[in-house]
Amino acid sequence: MQRDWLREPRGSLNLVQDPTLFCEGEGQKKAYTLYNMLDKGKIQALVEEYLQDTDYELITLEVSAANEILIEIDRLAGVDVEDCGRLNGWLVEQLDAAGEEDYAIEVGSVSLSDPFKTKMQYEKHLGEDVEVLTAEGKKVRGQLVSVDEETFSVDVDTLVAVEGKKRKQHEMVTHTWGYGEVKYTKYVF
DSSP, X not given: OOOOSXXXXXXXXXXXTOOEEEEEETTEEEEXXXXXXXXXXXXXXXXXXXXXXXXXEEEEEEEOTTOEEEEEEEOTTOOOHHHHHHHHHHHHHHHHHTTOOSOEEEEEEOOTTSOOOSHHHHHHTTTSEEEEEETTSOEEEEEEEEEOSSEEEEXXXXXXXXXXXXXXXXXXXXXXXXXXXEEEEEEOO
């Protein structure tokens, strides 16, 4: 049985006048609206231009097929909701001036439960408890004690065997990883 999953209507298809495609299969016919996909690179350049002279960093930028834009920003001092609103408004002005239509923008801060994506996020949580998932799949919890360009270190309370003692003793052991050597690091609250 042959299925026509994507069939163009008779005549020419003008997406400006009729941005609808029909898909058929097994007796069903559904209409799907096509969106002019926004250029993620263009949006990233705009956001980075706006953040250029601030202490904010772009952490996440996602653009869905339905032109839903998700932007997450962060800085060492935390994120102000007013700053998110200003970035949102400025970006709307820029996209409207460029003739873009049919999009939604959400600007916010990174969730505390999200894994770190930039060195600044490690610096922001220095001295705080973190969870690290190593490349081998082992979860380690401890205090983030140092961050540099290539690595970060976590002090972990570890039970170690001490010669002459029956029971293992608690000892702080410092583990150091390169940023690419772990699956994730995230804040523990």
